[in-house]
Amino acid sequence: MKDQLFIDGAYVAGASGEMFDVIDPSNREVFHKVACGNAEDIDTAVAAARRAFDEGPWPRMSGAERAVILRKMGDEIEARTDELARMEVQDNGKPLPEAVWDIEDTAGVFHFYADLAERLDNSAEQEIALGMKGFTSKAVKEPVGVAGAIIPWNFPMLMASVKIAPALAAGCTMVLKPSELTPVTALEFGEIATKAGLPKGVLNIVTGFGAVAGKPLTEHAGVDKLAFTGSVPTGSRIMATAARDIKTISLELGGKSPMVVFADTPIDEAVEWIMFGIFWNQGEVCSATSRVLVEAPIYDAIKERLAKEAQKIKIGHGLEEGVLLGPLVSQSQHEKVLNWIETGKKEARLMTGGGVPEGLEGGCYVEPTIFVDVPEGATIWTDEIFGPVVCVKSFETEDEAIRLANDSRFGLGAAVMSADLDRAERVARAFRAGIVWINCSQPTFTEAPWGGYKQSGIGRELGEWGLNNYFETKQITTWDAHKPWGWYIKE
Numbered sequence: 001m002k003d004q005l006f007i008d009g010a011y012v013a014g015a016s017g018e019m020f021d022v023i024d025p026s027n028r029e030v031f032h033k034v035a036c037g038n039a040e041d042i043d044t045a046v047a048a049a050r051r052a053f054d055e056g057p058w059p060r061m062s063g064a065e066r067a068v069i070l071r072k073m074g075d076e077i078e079a080r081t082d083e084l085a086r087m088e089v090q091d092n093g094k095p096l097p098e099a100v101w102d103i104e105d106t107a108g109v110f111h112f113y114a115d116l117a118e119r120l121d122n123s124a125e126q127e128i129a130l131g132m133k134g135f136t137s138k139a140v141k142e143p144v145g146v147a148g149a150i151i152p153w154n155f156p157m158l159m160a161s162v163k164i165a166p167a168l169a170a171g172c173t174m175v176l177k178p179s180e181l182t183p184v185t186a187l188e189f190g191e192i193a194t195k196a197g198l199p200k201g202v203l204n205i206v207t208g209f210g211a212v213a214g215k216p217l218t219e220h221a222g223v224d225k226l227a228f229t230g231s232v233p234t235g236s237r238i239m240a241t242a243a244r245d246i247k248t249i250s251l252e253l254g255g256k257s258p259m260v261v262f263a264d265t266p267i268d269e270a271v272e273w274i275m276f277g278i279f280w281n282q283g284e285v286c287s288a289t290s291r292v293l294v295e296a297p298i299y300d301a302i303k304e305r306l307a308k309e310a311q312k313i314k315i316g317h318g319l320e321e322g323v324l325l326g327p328l329v330s331q332s333q334h335e336k337v338l339n340w341i342e343t344g345k346k347e348a349r350l351m352t353g354g355g356v357p358e359g360l361e362g363g364c365y366v367e368p369t370i371f372v373d374v375p376e377g378a379t380i381w382t383d384e385i386f387g388p389v390v391c392v393k394s395f396e397t398e399d400e401a402i403r404l405a406n407d408s409r410f411g412l413g414a415a416v417m418s419a420d421l422d423r424a425e426r427v428a429r430a431f432r433a434g435i436v437w438i439n440c441s442q443p444t445f446t447e448a449p450w451g452g453y454k455q456s457g458i459g460r461e462l463g464e465w466g467l468n469n470y471f472e473t474k475q476i477t478t479w480d481a482h483k484p485w486g487w488y489i490k491e
Contacts, residue, residue, distance in 0.1 A: 257412055
């Protein structure tokens with residue numbers, strides 16, 4: 001595992017020489033140390049990215065040439081799937097099968113954007129029909145420049161790829177600041193990029209804390225675009241900072257996603273998707289469907305079955321066979337979720353869970369937790385908890401379900417379950433959310449747009465939308481008549 005910063009094509013020590021601990025959340029023990037980057041390191045990294053963009057070959061290569069390197073990066077990630085997944089288990093806590101999914105998806109992201117990069121050679125310019133003779137005009141997509149990216153800890157390598165791959169496909173250069181809680185796999189991108197032949201300075205990685213590395217990156221005048229995934233308060237600060245220089249930004253922020261379950265939904269299917277929607281990845285998912293609205297005729301059956309099945313979920317170390325729920329990412333997150341549960345006990349009825357599993361007190365574990373009969377004004381109903389905690393309440397009519405679902409300052413994801421697909425489609429279109437699932441929850445595809453309404457963010461990632469985040473559009477208009485225009489010189 002790497003422990004140095006990756007700047008200008010090489011692993012280097014941080015300017016301060018300081019290191020910080022990386023903690024295994026299964027036992028709260030230090031298993032690695034990495035360089036603690038600071039503002040000086042950010043300056044160095046941005047300067048390298050600036051040179052690579054202004055003087056280097058990367059933005060001037062054809063899309064097909066960039067695609068070759070992106071595809072090699074995807075191939076190298078794919079070849080190292082098991083190794084990288086095991087790093088993520090130790091760093092993040094998630095079960096190994098889920099970590100394997102993440103690494104496989106990471107490789108797929110690079111392969112997808114390699115394909116889009118190839119297509120740029122035919123699609124980066126668009127002729128514009130004009131209403132005046134003598135002129136021709138075209139719109140040209142060009143890379144925005146140096147991109148700064150800050151990623152969260154819940155999907156460490158995958159979240160990095162969602163920023164890196166489209167930025168590189170567009171011809172941008174990048175400085176990446178991973179979460180201080182999960183920096184290990186992000187640093188592997190340096191070696192992966194080098195093996196693939198990425199020119200030096202195109203990708204730079206600075207590990208460190210938000211106040212000393214993240215903040216200088218967002219404030220840096222040499223950065224043209226900022227991409228951030230994380231909390232609403234931090235996203236708001238980044239947006240305010242970006243306003244000083246009118247930087248381009250994309251923000252993927254928090255959520256409190258609803259799931260509406262109508263009475264014609266089979267109980268087994270409903271319970272399966274409710275559980276996956278909140279307990280997958282320990283509930284540390286921005287789009288987790290943590291507010292479940294169940295139509296009254298099946299409300300009692302759903303909550304009883306849900307509690308019964310949640311109690312069967314195997315909790316433990318992510319490398320242990322059959323584990324579906326690993327530890328939360330850190331002690332601070334563990335304490336935060338447990339505090340939310342204590343608040344919930346005062347606001348609603350605890351159906352099951354709510355504590356630390358017996359025998360696992362040494363790690364950051366929390367039982368799958370279900371609150372029922374939750375008032376719509378309860379803070380556990382309105383605020384993001386980011387853990388394996390779900391709130392369940394009943395509804396009587398379709399209109400009531402839509403109102404309750406949309407009554408949130410967030411608008412990232414939403415789900416609806418019904419055997420009546422016309423109704424499901426109608427409700428899906430009524431949701432004020434950027435991602436909507438019908439008869440499922442949480443499947444995510446590289447080809448489809450990802451992002452939210454309201455306080456859940458600005459812009460879209462993944463698919464062609466993710467690539468467009470890293471372009472400027474230039475108009476080039478030509479006077480083709482080869483004679484005086486006529487404003488001054490008259491024919």
